[in-house]
Amino acid sequence: MRELSLNVMDIVQNSVRAGASLITVQVAESKKHDTLTITITDNGCGMSAEQVKSVIDPFFTTRTTRKVGLGVPLFKMEAEMTGGSFQIDSEKGKGTKVTAVFRPSHVDMIPLGDIASVIHLLITCNPELDFLFTHSVEEKEITLDTRTLREQLEGVPFTEPEVSAWIREYLAEAEEELKQLS
């Protein structure tokens, strides 16, 4: 992928398909430790220990339309080729947590890219699901919790054009602010 944020979009689809109602996307950058950690947590159906082992195999997928599943193996490879690490923790019935650690100084590091637009699309394309997004650089953090927005909106959907535009601008502004602070 050209941007790590595209991998986030891809991996979140697994959570959506797992029937999650809350998906947490955390991006934590630390210049001091030379790490960029992406964590995606969901409360979906989870996987058995055996399934967890097989998802890193590109020839494993739960889909029936084709025989390959490249999302997770690709993300893992991208993390590992920067000297980082990759881990999946999952419990059947509880949910799944995917953690990828990157080393930004490595020559093979893929840029994070436009994470704001990815989160915006995830929210507006899955309006019935809740997302908690946090992006931190050292101790500075920005956050968007759709549960708070949902409370404010009293039934007006995220897909409403003006609401969608608000979310998009909010995220873009927050990202810009984070960039300037760090």
Place this chain on the structure above:
Amino acid sequence: MKSLAELQAIRDRAKMAVNVRENSEAKTRVLVGMATCGIAAGARPVLTAISDEVNKRELHDVLVTQTGCIGICQFEPIVEVIDENGTKTTYVKMTPEKALRVVNDHIVNGNVVTEYTIGANQK
């Protein structure tokens, strides 16, 4: 900075508008293939373009959403438009520019953009 107060104002406006619009149910559905293949082929800018145009034109009865891999990865990015009467049109090898034309010609004016469809690109 965007504030929650602003969001509340939007909510109040939207609530009033919904009362005016009797049937706010989606008539047209637009599905963008967003599996690994679609994303890698450039589906995100396509989806953003469609979503922005639909918002700009305030097309309240159009539902834009993602779908998974439908098994023809060589044609990604794929956009499927499902009309009110259930007719499905599959557009292939999309770009943000092509997507805008699909919104304007097909969704708004009801004319299928034949040259972008899978039928015209299969040879």
